Each structure stands twice: as C-alpha cells, then as structure tokens.
Amino acid sequence: MKPKINNAVGPQVRDRKPKKQRLLPALGAVSVLGGLQAATQFFAYTFNYQDNLGGHINHVYAPWSILSWASDWYSIYPDEFMRSGSIGMVVTTVGLLGVAIAKVVTSNSSKASEYLHGSARWAEKKDIQAAGLLPRERTALEVVTGKDAPTSTGVYVGGWEDKDGKFYYLRHNGPEHVLTYAPTRSGKGVGLVVPTLLSWPQSTVITDLKGELWALTAGWRQKHAKNKVLRFEPASSNGGVCWNPLDEIRIGTEYEVGDVQNLATLIVDPDGKGMDSHWQKTSYALLVGVILHALYKAKNEGTPASLPVVDAMLADPERDTGELWMEMATYGHVDGQNHPAVGSAARDMMDRPEEEGGSVLSTAKSYLALYRDPVVARNVSKSEFRIKDLMNHDDPVSLYIVTQPNDKARLRPLVRVLTNMIIRLLADEMSFEKGRPVAHYKHRLLAMLDEFPSLGKLEILQESLAFVAGYGIKCYLICQDLNQLKSRETGYGPDETITSNCHVQNAYPPNRIETAEHLSRLTGQTTVVKEQITTSGRRTSAMLGQVSRTIQEVQRPLLTPDECLRMPGPTKNAAGDIEKAGDMVIYVAGYPAVYGKQPLYFKDPVFQARASVDAPKLSDKLRIVAEPEGEGVTI
Template identity: 85%
Template sequence: MSTKHHNAVGPQVRRKKQGNKLLPALGVLSLGGGLQAATQYFAAAFNYQESLGVHINHVYSPWSILQWGTAWYSQYPNEFMQAGSVGILVSTTGLLSVAVAKVIASNSSKATEHLHGSARWAGEQDIQAAGLLPRPRTFLEAVTGKESPSSTGVYVGGWEDNQGKFYYLRHNGPEHVLTYAPTRSGKGVGLVVPTLLSWPASAVITDLKGELWALTAGWRKRHAKNKVLNFAPASVSGGVCWNPLDEIRTGTEYEVGDVQNLAALIVDPDGKGLESHWQKTAFALLVGVILHALYKAKQEGTQATLPSVDAMLADPNRDIAELWMEMVTYGHYQNGENHPAIGSAARDMMDRPEEEAGSVLSTAKSYLALYRDPVVAKNVSQSEFRIKDLMNHDDPVSLYIVTQPNDKSRLKPLVRVMVNMIVRLLADKMEFENGRPVAHYKHRLLLMLDEFPSLGKLEILQESLAFVAGYGIKCYLICQDINQLKSRETGYGHDEQITSNCHVQNAYPPNRIETAEHLSRLTGQTTVIKEQITTSGRRTAAMMGQVSRTIQEVQRPLLTADECLRMPGPRKNAAGEIEEAGDMVIYVAGYPAIYGKQPLYFKDSIFQARASIPAPLLSDKLIQVHDEVEITI
C-alpha cells in the first residue's frame, strides 16, 4: 500500500488543492459533440422532412437523437446506425485528442512554484485579513452602524492598490507596534501625528521640542475630550508638576520595593545595571534616606521630594553623622519603633571607614545633582496628577513628556523614572472572573515612545511587553534603526526581546545596511521561475537548427537588502519640507509583507483641520494643591 507524502511547504500546506478540470471538461464536451453530430446527421438524412417533425435549418439539442431512436428505430434502423457511427467517430476523435493532451501535459516540464520559498507581497484581501483595512461590512453592521475595528486604532502606514487609490492602514488590536525610521524621514507627520489626531483614549507621549503638543493637544482636548497634561521639567511655567515620591505606597508592604525600584533608576541613569561597588552602596544608602524622608515628612506634615532628599544629604549646616544617628533613632512607626530598612542603611554607613563612607555619600549625591536645578526642583515638588489617573480618571488623559534637545540628556534619568513607574503601577495586578481576566481600568492607554532607545535600557519595558497588553496598554515604539535597538552599550543587546513582542513592525527607507538586511529577512524568500532558451544554427539561416527551452526555479529574497536601501524616500523641497510621500514596508505577524506608501497628515484636509486647532496655553491639572491639601478635580 503506497502512502502519498504530505510534502506541501510553507503556509500553502493548508491550501486546498485545485485539480485540473480542463481535460475532464473536454472529455464531456467530446461526448456531447458526438451526440450533436449524430442528431444533425440523422436530421439531414431525411432532408429535414416536415412529416417527421424535423424542420429545415434548425439546430437540435444533442439528446434529440435518443428521443427519435425510441420513437422510430424500428422503422429506420439503417439511418440510425449511420447517425450513430458518425457520432461515435466524432466522440472518439475528441477523446483521442484529450488523451494526447493529457500525455503531452504529463511529459511537459513544470515549475515548482514554491520550491525555494513562497514569500509574496500582500494584496487587498491579505491586508484585510491582517486587520489593517476595514472588511466589507455585514448587513447587521450596516444596520446597527457598528464600526469595524480596523477603522480605528493607530496608524501604521498607507497602501496603494493597482488603480492608485490610497488607503490608510490602522491597527486597533492590543498588540504592540515597532517602527524603524531614520531621522527626518517623516515618521512624525506620517505615523505619530495622524495617530494622536485620531486615538480617542488615554496616551503617554515622549515629545522632543514640544511639536506634538502644539499639533495634537488642541484636538485631543476639544474633540477627544481628553485632559491634556504638559510635563516639561525644564520649563518655567505652563506645565504640570509631578513628584515621583508621591507614587511610593508608603505604609504598605510595597513601600520598600517601590523605593528600591526608584533608587535603582536614580543610580543607573543609562540602564547598564549596577556594575560598580559605589553604585551598589549608593543604591542601598538612597533606599534608606528616601524612606526616612517619606516617613519624616508624613509625621511633620511636609512634602518629601527628591530635592529634599538631596538637601538632606548635602545640608551645609549639619554634620552627616547627625543624619545617620537620626535615621537609627527616629520613631518612624506610630508606636515609636524605628523602620528596619532605614536603620540598617544608616548603621551600614556608620560602620564604614570614614573615607569609604565619604565616597559612597558623594556618589549618591552626584546622582541627585539634577534636582538642584530650581526649575526642575519646582516641577517635581508636588503632584498635580497621579500615574493611576492616566487610565482611571473620569476622562481620558494625555500626558506629553516634553524635553527640549539641549535638556534631553540631563533630563533622561527623570523621564526614565516616569516611564518605569507608568508601567509598574498600571500593570501591577490582574483579577479573574469566570475564567476570564477582568479589566480594572476605564480607558486604554497608548504608550507612544519616540526614540525610545535614547532613554537607555529600560528592563521593565522589555519585560512588560509580553503582558502589558492584558492591562489595556498598547505600546507604539519608534527607533532609528536596528543597531540603535541592539546596541550593547545604549540599547537592549543582540538578545533583545522587543522585536519578538511586537506584532506589527513597519519601516521607512533605512540608512544602515544592518536594518536593510533585517527587513529583507522579515520579507522572506521567494521562488522565481527562470526560462532559458538555447538556439543552434546560423543566425542568417531562414530557420534555426534547434531551439530548446529550460525552466529553472531560482531562489531570491522578495526584497533584497540593496533594494530596501534604494526604496524611494519622501521628496523634499529646498527648505527640507516633505512634498511627496515615499515608500515603506509593513509586517504583520502571520501575513505577507505589505509594500506600502507613507501617509502625510498635511495632505489630508481632515488631519490638517485637526492639527490647526491651537494647543492650550496652560496644561490641565487633575489635582489642585492648596496649603498641602490635595483636591482631586
């Protein structure tokens, strides 16, 4: 008993095989032609006699000969035999032709379509199946006015069909998006701004230079009904204040863990880990001092802040030994007991040699130098919103983290603290009911992080991508190229998990060959059918001596690295402004790659009108602070 091997390759293993229906159809046609010939021959033999009901110049149905034979065969047997012979001759000729065609087809060489790979560019049905284009609405959706999920969500690119019609591609699932786009390639005007001018729920946006605030905050406040918060730590006025220490859950079992997470970010501003002895000891010291500042401020009715922690360590009017003694003897709890974590940190410093203790102290103070800037100190002195408000306020909340280019490097530690706390506090617990997770938030949150590798390695971000979608958080991550992401010094290393946790990846024309090679591998390998013709004989002869054709399957990337580098980018004028969109590629896991077109918000009258709405002059505030009494708005 022979077994037919199931050796289909690639995704087409589940494709239903379509048999060749042409030859069977020709066989049936041959039989029908024989009956038709017999019918017409019999009618002609009687000269289309009216007496038999046979009319002149009439084409009869093929089965008429069968009806006539039933009625008149006994009277005209010879005529029917002659007609039958003609029909058999015609049918036999047709069937022989079909048999010859079958033999020729069996002996002809055929190309194996997917021998070396089955990659192809996505068509409209593929893009619809991937959820980036709205599917045709059903009757029920049309009656109820229900909107397709792909009619909302974030913008991941554009696509032109064969007729040149342009479509926006949008993704609204819980999965994350990763974009590769070099500087000045148009990612802001093509992806970020359209998304922020249409996303209705809460959002956290890293905004260099404040451009996104100027273009999108007006629409988000007026029409998306968002509370818009402008957190600009280096700005003198108009922004919202936020104190990281207000997010510490003091008095709970989480307080030490919260302070340790905060201290680790303070002493590791680049995300390289606690490598040196001085970083580790400074970390242990800051955990105790921050906890002491929180408990002391609570008992004295003051506000604990990072500037106050720095002032506590650098008080010129007080010997540092007095601080260690205070931490060891202070009654942090209501019963007058000392906090063990605080006392241990102070005792550790008291037991160190004077020179080593001085080095640990100076290391800790160096990491708090940012908060000696009076502008930054003012903006982190109190909280006019809380992290939990982003997803649980009555209205959606849009938080713009604005850093000017000249302040970007020095403010990086503070931005890292904020992003870290957003992830930790908004994805801290999950409850289940009837075997399903229960959402504990009022609004979804879009984490729009432009140039996120510039924040250094945020381990919590990399680890949380695998599960934050379940908490209603969707990440839109943008980097310049794959090298920036995989850098061992400033990125996540070659074993990074960012790419594997992003369902959608899109890319503008890259500048680096490493990124082009990565995109080429994502696009896949395809099989090209190569036909080679060989001739012999003199060129001037009337006929060639011999012509032979050879069909060969050849493997090649659907998009080679050099083709990726040569993708047309946006066309700009002399002032550097984009006048015409370039090409891009979009990858959705499990679907063919999409060769797309960059969208441009200013080419769309609706987006242009939304971007023209002026941004608020002052940031919204969710908490008003009067005489140290917080009033939630």
C-alpha cells in the first residue's frame, strides 16, 4: 500500500490521527455471530428442550454452543445439524451482503476535506490553557494530595467568554513581550493597563499621560503591593521626584565615553530620525566633550553637573566661548592629564572658522533649550532615584513618567533619554552558572509604555526586545494602530522588528484597514465546506426531474478585514463613558487566535476597591540629596 503523503502543517492538524473505519468490520462480526446464534437456537428448538416438569425451556444459548454440540453429537444427528447450519448460513449471508452494500455506498460517497485550504480556528479553553493565559485544571494527583488549583498571574491581555457565558480574565506571566493595537478612547486603559497595574506586584515603569494612572493605581501599589512609587513629572513642581541624567554616566570607568555619546545622540536626535545634517553631527561631537568636561569638573571640584549646567556653560553671557574651549583643552581631567575626548572636541571648535563655529554652537544650544525652563531645570538638577534602583532596591519600585498633553512634545527628548537609559543600564550584565543564566536583580521590571511610537524611534527599544527578557524586563507596548508603528516619519518604518519580538499581540476593534488586514493575516486561513444544490424539471410537476448536490471546499480568512473592522466595540453612554465591554482578539505565537471580550476594571469589585485607594500626595524618594550638587545617599 502506498504511504500517505506527509503534508500536514500545524499542531492541530499533525496531531490529528486519521479515523479508523470500525463500523463495517463490527457489522461483519455481528453477522457471523448472528448466524451462529440462529443455528444454535434452531437446533435447540428442533429437539424441543424441556425442563424437569415437562415445560418448554425458553433459554438463549451462547452462539458458539452449536459448535460444541456438533463435536459431541454430529454422528448421531447429522440431518438436524445440517438444517441448523443452513439456517445460520442464510442469516450470515444476508448480514454480510448488507455490509458489502454499505461498503460500496461509503466508498462512492463524497467526503469533504476540512483542512484543504487552511486549518485556522478559534481557540477553545484547552488551547487558551496551553498558551498559558488560563490556569489549567487540577490533575488527579493534585486532587488527591489536596493541592490548590493553579492560579493565573501576570499582565492582563484580555478576557474570554465560554459557551455558557462565563467570563475569564486572560493573563500572561512569561518573559515574552506584549504588543497591543488599540485606537484612542477604545478602553485599553480601563481594560488592560489599569487591571495590570492593580495586580502586578513587582517593579514597573509607566508612561502616564495626564497622570490618570498615578491617580488610579499608585495608592494600591504603595500601600498593598509594597512598592516605592515615584512620580517623575519634569514640568511640574508639585511633589514629584527629581532625576539627573548625568548622574547615570559611569564617570571614571571605561564606559564613560560610550555613556556620554549615547546621551548626546538622544539630545541632538530628539525624534529618532538619525543624524543626517552636518550641524547635528558637529554639535553632537561638541556636546560629548562639554558633558565630559562638566562631569570631571564636578568630580574634581564639587561643582554641579547637569544638563542645565551644560547649557549654562555654552550660553554664559559673561564669558567668551574661546575661554571655554581653552579650558577644555588644558584642564587636568584624569590625574592631571587632559581627557582626549574633551581636548579633541575643544580643538575642533578652535580650528573651525568663526562663522561655522558659531553655527555649531547655536545648534548645540538649541537642543538644550528645554533645560532653560526653571521647573524642568530643578527637576533634572539632582537624582532622588537611580536607574539601577528600579530592579535592585529592597522594595519594588513603580516609576510613573507623567507628561501633560501641553508639555508632551517639548518633554519628548527628556522622556526618550530616561527610557533609553532604563533599557541600556538594566540590561548590561549577565552571568551563567551550570549552563543557566543567573539573575542580577531583585525584582522583575514591567515596562508599560502607552503610545510608545509617540516617543519617536527608539532604536535601543527595537533592538533590545530580542534580549531584555533575559534580564528580567517584560515590555507591554501599546500603539494606536499598525500605521503609527510602521510610519517612516514618526515610527519604526515598514521593516520594524517590534512585531517579530512580541510573543503576544492583542487588538481592540481597529479604525484603519491596514491594521485590520494585519490582524486578518495573523488569524489565518480556514476551510469552509459549501454544499451546492442543483435542480432540474418543472416546478409544477409532481416530482422534480433531478436534484444534485455538490460539496466544495472554499478558502476564506477566519477573520476577514471587513469583519475585523466591524467587531463590536465598547458601548458608551451620552457622556462618553464605557458601559459595556466590546470584543477583542488575542494572538499567542504557536496557538489558535482567541476571540475574546474586553475586561473592564470598574465592573470588578476587587479592582474597583483597589482603584479607590487614594494616591499619595508626594512621591517617594529613594535617595536623600543634601544639596543639588551632592551625590545622594540610598535609604
């Protein structure tokens, strides 16, 4: 027999064993047993078996009794056995004939291939449990030993209703990252972000527009999750925490120049579009030298070092810039010797023509204009926490990066600097023991970045998604739609790798056809069996002339772009508040897509109680800084 071609793809198809035809062999066996039973009963009837009182015995004998009787008595009653055998042969023949007819009918019947064009389907409960979004059922051993049922933990990625209408929260606790597509005012905050922040017990970094997440979640995280809650709002002087980017430079080590270069790149490229112009590149080189000079002066003389100080050095009205270049070229930075990077930057400026040097200087100062705001300058003049504290403090730390809508655009460079440093400084060390990585942190970190494409292209974020999970960092990235993510101007371009590195993707009903097409492709192709009926003959006649039925397999997306666009969204009242949750789709790599339901934290009494805990009036501070130029002491 020719072996069947191995062309099955996908676990739900490959693991599907072909059905063995058991009905027809069973009917054949029944036919043989029926013939033996008929022969046995006829033989017993022929001899008119009676009991001891003379009554007839109404007894059913075993089918094979005729065989044992023939072995004992055939020589005495040959005619009776022949008649009984004939009866049995007739019954067996009729049964086997029926089996043969059934075999012919089934062989000539058409069968549809349910996986001909694709095998996509919606996930069932066992699929969701296998994907790790729902706790599995207790095993028999766990029931016997009295162990509790496994519970689901981690970030909230959606909800799901079973056939009985029971609602389940879907949570993911693995190291893999999550990417969400959700338009503005679609309910992603109340459905995904707030429930996650009201349950995630470890450290987290949150981009918080308008401070809503601080108001709803900081109180519970501080009082019940035992987190240190930090509110970094650079444009506000009301109880926030201060942070100086220059304090994160590892001055005096082999990493100092690289750290300063990374910082200067973010300063002169505030939108992440790359340094294409001559003035950007030259001002970048200048800023590297000036920042290093300010840091070494702070180290040697105790003077303050911050971005406002760097701006003041370049824009000092009482000092000619030539004096600054000379100071940088002659200052004893390291053991009385001039630092080569600082001296080179100063020499470049002295060698330039006056007009070009003035243009380079004015370009560099334009990138530092943000730090002339006294409120921003005060908030970046000292560090009341350090980046390493997020994962290595005694208690978990929750950092809320708050930017009001009016200040969002001008604060973007500073937020980019902070986000970049968080990723770069917390994913810099890994060691192995017995072939396994060893954690160098006390707490995992969740990076909850809402509207992250609005920060501009952060190359470090795109590149680090492939490896930061090994350092205990889990990213939860939220964007409005695929266009925002793939934008050439403000996003990561059509060749982005963020979608490739996010194991879980979930989506609310989209507004753009490009996002709907992407979600449709993620869902996959399925096979639909279509029956076509053709009739012939007059409709007024007693019987139609002919009716033919044709079965045809048709390919279609499990979720078409049109159906994706028309997924029911949340129901809102006249004030715009959500009253009823809408639908959503959740994708986990390697598993069928989940057609889910949006969770709403205010419909859950537990979340409602947690959100009601008042947020603190003042931010926690992890370090006490006696003076702006002080180093700070960890508490």
